[in-house]
Amino acid sequence: MDIIEFINKNKRDIWMIIRNIELSNEKLLLEKVKSNFPILKVRDELKQKYPKKQEYPKGVKYVIEVYPFDTEKFQLAVSGETYPIKEKLKEKGYRWYADAWVKTIDFMSIEDEINKMLEMLQGAVVIIK
Known part of the structure; x- marks a missing residue:
């Protein structure tokens, strides 16, 4: 089994390990992990760009959640008052x-898709997980 097969077969476990490393104070280890998984760097950049929100905000028509x-x-998950725009979302591949x-x-x-x-969805809130 090559490394790509191993990663693809064990994605859930790998993300659990990465999450545990993020929660620890092992900064050197975390940097090593991030250098091997560029998606983490992109996620960190998105977290810097969009305000941090962890829950579904009240009074917002649409929420765009982004997670690895x-x-x-x-x-990318779009929720809220989506019934009137469901055909547009289908056309866009959702x-x-x-x-x-x-x-x-x-x-x-991902950043281009978020911007689109x-x-x-005027007034949508972006939540990066």
């Missing part, structure tokens, strides 16, 4: 899953 999906992709419209996006394209959605 695997080692090279983000999942699919309904549980209680949100979701799309998996390569980590290099912010343009389409």
Whole structure:
């Protein structure tokens, strides 16, 4: 089994380990992990750009949640008052899953996708997980 196969087979465990490292004070180890997983650097940049919100804000029409999906992709979930725009979301490649419209996006394209959605969903709030 090569390293890519191993990573793809054990994504959930890898993300749990990364999360534990982030919560620890092992800064040197965290930097080493981030150098091997560029998606983490992109996520950190997004967290700097968008205000930190952890919960669904009241009185907001749309919420765009962004979180790492695997080692090279983000999942973007759009929720809120989406029924009137569901056809537009389908056209843009989103699919309904549980209680949100979701799309998996390569980590290099995530910022462009967020900007497109912010343009389409005026007044939306972005939450980076």
